[in-house]
Amino acid sequence: MAQQSNILKYKHLGIYTQNENVVYMHEDCHVCVSEGFEALTRIRVSNLNISIVASLNVINSDMLLPDEIGLSDSAAEKLNVSPNETLYVSHLEPIESLSHVRAKIYNQKLDYNAYKEIITDIVQGDYSNIHLSAFITACAGGRMDINEISDLTKAMIASGKQLNWNKEIVVDKHCIGGLPGNRTTPLIVAIVAAYGLTMPKTSSRAITSPAGTADTMEVLTNVTLSSEEIKNVVENEGGCIVWGGTAQLSPADDVLIKIEKALDIDSEGQLIASVLSKKAAAGSTHVIIDIPVGETAKVRSTEMAQQLKEHLETVGKAVGLKVKVVITDGTQPVGRGIGPTLEAIDILKVLKNEADAPKDLLERALFLAGELLELSGKVEKGKGYKTAQKVLQSGKAYKKFIAICKAQGRFSKPVLAPYKIEIRAENSGILERIDNRKIAKLAKLSGAPQSKSAGISLNVHLNDKIEKNQLLYTLYAESIGELNYAMDYKNNHNDIITII
Amino acid sequence: MAQQSNILKYKHLGIYTQNENVVYMHEDCHVCVSEGFEALTRIRVSNLNISIVASLNVINSDMLLPDEIGLSDSAAEKLNVSPNETLYVSHLEPIESLSHVRAKIYNQKLDYNAYKEIITDIVQGDYSNIHLSAFITACAGGRMDINEISDLTKAMIASGKQLNWNKEIVVDKHCIGGLPGNRTTPLIVAIVAAYGLTMPKTSSRAITSPAGTADTMEVLTNVTLSSEEIKNVVENEGGCIVWGGTAQLSPADDVLIKIEKALDIDSEGQLIASVLSKKAAAGSTHVIIDIPVGETAKVRSTEMAQQLKEHLETVGKAVGLKVKVVITDGTQPVGRGIGPTLEAIDILKVLKNEADAPKDLLERALFLAGELLELSGKVEKGKGYKTAQKVLQSGKAYKKFIAICKAQGRFSKPVLAPYKIEIRAENSGILERIDNRKIAKLAKLSGAPQSKSAGISLNVHLNDKIEKNQLLYTLYAESIGELNYAMDYKNNHNDIITII
Structure with missing residues (x-):
């Protein structure tokens, strides 16, 4: 019976708070009063189908009536709520996995099950920013050993969807970023797919940079595809270059990355778990990871890069991935363009073997594509670069690229800014x-x-x-x-x- | 000139978010668009006098017009803003002290200046919950040495007001909590003030407990006094028992404690800095600290209490306080009452030497008052308890207590619940x-x-x-x-x- 009284009527307010779930209730609302809810209390809000956790803001104006309840846009979207729909609110049950976070704060090692519980609760949205920040911080500064990083990675893989391409070899590449204009990914996909390998590439949009691969590709084609559409593109063309945001691969990573950005730290353990969990969940088997080193790149010294390389390869093995890390020059931007359209222009010049194609971008793409061909075992050691070059120069890579774009819905020529x-x-x-x-x-x-x-x-x-x-x-x-x-x-x- | 366009008109919305500063702007607001502000961006909001940092929520309904700006209640209060007043918004300059927080995350020792910069920015409200949680976590788990704890304590003392009583000896007491009903403070103030010592006691309200000393005292008298009023009470009566919330002593502590509660951790360094900075800022010279030990008390083992004792006494010395820590039994509640009125009834029974006064509360108060009398040097070692007992039994402590209550504005008798x-x-x-x-x-x-x-x-x-x-x-x-x-x-x- 107590449950029955915790019913409120939804009213649309139109408040956008990014991913943060906020619930608005009037100060005279009987639920607030009887349940002892206070501002910023984290409470559970449910309809008949779904349940989320949200922070309470208390309204003392006529924005809401006492029997009404409002939600931030993202919370409303997660509950898929309609005006006047009935919502239920209740106290948040204690978050058991926080005891593992506290153990980590106190320097204890955590096992797979502990990481699994933490990651599950994070994906459910039960952790506040305070909890997330404590977890990130407690894991930073070399406080995770290699076994813990492997366990965290496995837990993150298990927390979301996992793709299966029914292929023995599925290749992928990743760059531990920081270099403007370094848009090798579309070139590598075109080359290795033209060669005959499977490379279903999901990429991110820019978070703090002027362009992510998904932003650049969107100039040329559609990048927001359903899982079904992605599957069709890859089956027909052997590769794709789409935005990974809809795929729900390693969803905990998306949450944790935002907190790391706010702190401006790159915890090594989290970085490794982030990169490798995405790759494994995407169904990859062979992965090249590029670490550009430079004073103003993400990784600033060869020693740091060398250690990261060893740890990435070890954890990769632990989660069943064949990982090869290459350390490259990160002292300056790559190519000419910095920004989606300008980078897209560079890519097309390289693919079309034009005389004024940026040579540094071309060389970097051939090197990485060659490494990937060799790692896959399909091309003999030492012959990767030459093979990649041949595929590019023959025009097959360009043809494959256009075919992939068309399979993704369109191919549009880039247009310069006014x-x-x-x-x-x-x-x-x-x-x-x-x-x-x-x-x-x-x-x-x-x-x-x-x-x-x-x-x-x-x-x-x-x-x-x-x-x-x-x-x-x-x-x-x-x-x-x-x-x-x-x-x-x-x-x-x-x-x-x-x-x- | 760019500044001029960042002007918006304030509209009252009535959204209460506790201490969290939130600013609301319409998605079509020219400032949002031109400055590239996004939801949850932390921005600076100013009027002609004051400036605060707030997190942006973006409105896409008619709650605000594009040229209007709303604030959460606490933000509006801090800016002391009136309807239609002009407000200015701008990007938040980088928070330089976060580099020290990152250094701490990466296990480096910080010096006084680093802690000072961090604490100054925290008091200004520049840190988000994510930053605060990272700072707390990076300092927890034994990651601060005793010099760092001393430096943090000094930084926290310097961050707020500091009281000066013009007395050679100013006594105080603190209990490292967790025991329901353990309301010895009003009794100790009454006894030692009646004896002739100066004890200007500022206490907290309950955060997660059923009563703080300030809540209990509010049943009997006023506890929200201005600095001027507190000064008068102490000058006339030698002691007071007021709420410390208005005194702005060690204001960083109030911010950090909320984050520690959310994480449910007690970092030793933060705990010591919290307790001792409040005492030093309040102008105390001699402080007794009571650590009750018990399975369900805050401190659970004698070993932990012993280490805490040593550290408290060492840091106390470093910041110029004479600190004595006593370790007491914390296995059960103290007195009969748990809750403000019921505890107030216990206190009066003890002060009036009534036959059914709770004996455990009486004994604990006499023990601690005795320790404090001895620590002050005014009473010979070994004679503190007897002296306190004499003051209590003579009725002088009761008389002093009533006088303090009246000096604080009223003395009201407690009334039982219906x-x-x-x-x-x-x-x-x-x-x-x-x-x-x-x-x-x-x-x-x-x-x-x-x-x-x-x-x-x-x-x-x-x-x-x-x-x-x-x-x-x-x-x-x-x-x-x-x-x-x-x-x-x-x-x-x-x-x-x-x-x-």
Whole structure:
């Protein structure tokens, strides 16, 4: 009977809070009063089908009546609720897995079952940001040993969907990022799929960068496909390049990554579990991982990269993946374009073997595609690069790429942005340094990735001899305002490109 | 000029989110669009006088117009904003001190300056819950050495107001809690102030317990006094017992404690810094700290208590406090009452030397008052208890207590709750165990501390020989509903009191 009184009528409020579930109830609401709910209490909200956990905000205006209940947009979406629908609220049962988080805070080792319980509760949305941050922090700073990282990875794989392609060999690649313009993925998929391997690639959108692979590919084709559609594309073409957001692979990772961004840390254990759980859940068997090393890249020293390599390969083995890590140069952006459309232009130039295709992007793609061909066992050791080059030069990779785009729904040619400013050298000298982070920021301020054609086209490389007034890069934007906004930043930072 | 366009008009929404600052802007708001603000972005909101940091929620209904801005109640209060007032919003500058938090996550030692910068930013409200939780977690699990704890304590003292009583000796006491009904503070203040020492006591309200000292004292007198009023009371009477919430002593502590509660951890370093920074900021010189030890108390073993004792005394010395820690029995509740009014009744019985005063509360108060008299150096070692007893038995402590209450604004007699149920033993035997946590929860479900007269009056102690049907305790409530709610819990938990 007590349950019956916890009924409230849903009212749409239109408050968007990203993924955070917020529930709004009036201060005179009988449920608040009788249950002793207070603002920020985490409570369970259910309809007949689904149940979520949300933080309470208490309304003391006429925005809600006492018998009404509101939800943040994401909470309303998760409950799939309709106006005036009846919702039930109740106290949140204690989250048992937090005892494992506390054990980890107190330096204890956790086993697979403990990680499994934690990850399950995180995926259910039971952890608040406070809990998530404590879990991330307790696992950072070298506090997980290699067995724990393997167990966490396994727990994350098990927490979501797992794809099965009914193939003995399914290849994949990953880059431990930080290099603007480094858009090798579409090239590698085109090459290895044209060669005959299966490479169902799911990619992310930009989180803090000017473009993710999914943003760039969206210039050329559709990237938001259902599981069924993805399956068809891969069956017909041997590869795809789609957005991974709908696939629900390792869903805990999406939650944890947001907290790591807010803290601006990359816990090694979480990074490894994040990368490998996504790959394993996507049904991959052979994975090349590229770690660019540079002062302003994500990994800053060869020693760190070397350790990460060993741990990635060990954990990969533990979860049944054949992983090879390659350490590459991460001292400057790759290709010319930084931003979705400009990167898409680079990709097409490489695929079409055009004379002015960016050579660094081309070489990097051939190297990684070659490594992947060798790792798969289908190409003899030492012959990967040559094989990849042959596939590209023959035009087969371009043909495959267009076929994949069409299978994904369309192939559209990239169109340049309407506004641009050319940035020229103020003095002559040698190009000493390009700050990856600052040039990425500049591209973002010009509107990328939301404005697809915004961004930067870079004309110079490290160690180039630069003449005064030589074109360094062109800034593109879809509005004058954005162009000015980027120029403000450029004018206030004279260390984006350093010439001495 | 860019600044000028970031102007919005304040509209009252009436959304209460406790201390969390939330700002509401419409999705079509020109500032959101031009500044690239997204939901949950932390942004700076200012009027002409004050500036705060708040998390953005984006409105897509007619709750706000595009040129309007809303605030959560606490944010509106901090800005002291009026309807239609102009507010300015801007990007949050990077929080530099987070680099120290990251260093701590990566196991580095921090120095005084690092802790100072962190605490300053926390007090300004610049840290989100994610940042706060990472800081707490990185400092927990024995990751702070004794120098770091001292530095953190000093930083917390410096972050708020510091009181100065112009007295050579200012005494104080603290209990590292967890024992229901353990309301010795008002008794100790009355005794030592009657003896002639200065004891300006600021106490907390309950956070998760059925009563804090401030809640209990509010039954008898006013506890929300201005700094000026507190000063007057202490000058005239030598002591006070007020709520510390308005004093702004060690304000970082109030923020950090909420996160620790959410994580349900007591980091030793944070605990020591919390207790000692409050005492030092309150202008105390000599402090007795009581650590009750018991299976269901906050500190569960004598070894833990012993280590905590050493660390408290060492850090106390480092920050210029004379600290003595006493380890006491924490196996059962103290006194009869659990809940503000019922505890107030116990206190008055002890002060008036009534025959049925709870003896355990009386003895504990005399012991601690005696220790404090000796620590102050005003009473010879070994004579503290006797001296305290004399002051109490003479009626001087009662007289002093009434005088303090009147100086604080009123003295009111406690009045029992209108509804009660007597809980009797279902079997005979020996009283084996009282679960401190569960009996506290029961008192809270009956309405304490919001309903002042709600709670429990306990008639039995550990090892008592119990007859079947003997009165164990009486549950009090201010409504039938609350009484039933508490009884539901009681009927579902047969291990609140164990008789075998």
